[in-house]
Amino acid sequence: MKRLFSFLTMCLITAGSLFSQNNMTTKFFDGKDLAILGKAFDTPHLYGRLPAHLEGKIREQLWYLGRNSAGIALRFSSNTTAVTLKWSVLNNFSMNHMPATGIKGLDLYVNEGDGWNYAGTAKPVGKSSEAVVIKNMERRVREYLIYLPLYDGAEKIEVGVDNDSDFNPKPENLMFSREKRVIFYGTSITQGGCASRPGMAYPSIFSRLSGVETINLGFSGNGRLDLEIAKEISRADFDVLFMDCLPNCTAQIVRDSAELFIKTIREQKPTAKIVLVENPKFPYLVLDKKTFSELDEENREWKALYLKLKKSDKHIYYIPGDKILGDDSETTVDGVHYTDLGFMRAANELYKHYKKIVKN
Template identity: 45%
Template sequence: MKQWYVTPLFLLFLLPGLAQVRFYDAVDFPLLGKINDSTETRYERLPASLKGISRQPVWELGKNTSGLALRFRTNSTSIAAKWKVLNDYSMNHMTATGIKGLDLYAWTNGKWQFVNSARPGGKSNQQTIISHMAAGEREYLLYLPLYDGVVGLQVGVDSTAFIGKPLLQLPSTQNPVVCYGTSITQGGCATRPGMSYTSILERKLNREVINLGFSGNGRLDYEIAELMARRTDAGLFILDFIPNVTLEEVQGRTATFIRKLRAHNPEIPILMVESIIFPHSLFDQQMFNTVTDKNKALRKEYELLRKTDRNIYYLSAATLIGTDGEPTVDGIHLTDLGFLRFSDALQQVVRRIIR
């Protein structure tokens, strides 16, 4: 009686999807977007030293990976990812891909070009992001989730392909832009991680942008100012906190927050940004009055600070998202259209400040 033996090569022929992708732990590749590396785990935004010091909501939001991005290069014709998220959050006004998915860009023709996103299915995920690409080595940028944490990440490439650290030092990590703010800064409600305004700005400037947006909690916490102040290599501080603070907090905390920023950074430019005029406030008069009163108060704070600090700049809400009322999902949080408009307006001012 004849016996048949299945060799590994024959098995590979029969099952073309098997053993064609090899996964590599992402810890081997550089990560953009961290204020420093002293975090409890790799994939989070606040240093361990703030545990028990920051308000609990701020600390927990610091474990969201908004603005963090992996850099690598490979000659693979396909790219996959395995990732596990911390909480498996869901919201009724934001896509799962934006909350807990991944977003891949490639450097081509002198710019970062969107490749595809990895859509999540739960806490543990595995997705082929792109396949059937022409052979050739490319550099990639992989954005992590906006509103969830990551507890494990692997990048998959063809089993015969090379994967390694990037050769291009882009986006540049020299003199990063550090953004502090609210849910809008964090990325609510972009459809995918690469469409938050900080991520768009990072690609447009080709410079690292550090996202310190805390949903509902951009409330001028002084320890965050002190944390930012320790980045004495920053090229610019952007402050976009108005939607989360009261009128009294604008008047009582803004100057102190900025003084703490200035403790080690007397020359680093600071850009103060008004709140967008929420489209639904055209009808909700209470909301309109609240936002405009806080913007006016911020302007007064700026004018007082500007008398003694010529490196403080101001961006009014007039041109941030347009006037057609279309760029939000709920009257407040931005869609991709809103984030594109916001980043375009921001970029014009930023380029004038940090030429």
């Protein structure tokens, strides 16, 4: 009998019969052997975001967040009829305004020549989990993409396909351009708070819209223009850098650190496009006048810096915040952190600007 599983019985059922049935005919491949996307640096942990030499040199919280696997994705191709994912995470982290699927789950996209389509989500049940993500597919070769946890660190990932299927862990065509790589430097929002699942963080939506590899350098509460991060970015390969860190800064931080941050990158990357993103219009600001004026001051500092730099820098751009979240007040879970609705609108708005920027 087909029906949507009741929420109350879903866990029991998926943990039981479906898995054991599937395991009998499934072979597994370690994620470490798959093609990997979304990393700008060599890192001590395969699914981490910051290089080893920064440990102890940057603030502890920033280092901790660098171990979250936000924006990292694995690629493979196969003619399997089902995909099972086994994975473990570092912290088994939880929050009350973001589902576990986004914090520490995985999601799977498929490409059959018509763009990337969502296939399914691997829902976490603890530090280690296993889930059948899609089944009942016709047997033919498809390209696959797995997004890793946003607010936890993936430790080990295994990809399960039909025993008798072909499996290519490193497809020749990555299907995302590396030469035109885009880096997003920012906050908890950039890191993906509070997407329902990893693929809905806006840098990942942006990569599917643009066909370009994106790097997520969002650090929850810590996108504060640290000079060490600027130095790292200046060494990475990229074509466009979105600086969407303003919600973690004060006007004083902008005055103290923003120009040096940008110039540090500009020295090494004379023609890379650097895009300053303004604070979005957080929905509650029409009511909370105190916070409104604080953010307004930040925006004015940010814009003033842009206008100053623009005089001698023709590769610097500015995106106003007023259209990022659209016209209504419905895009966040808590007034600040985007839901999938907010992420979709933000990705579309940034992509609209991006197309103009790269045309120049």
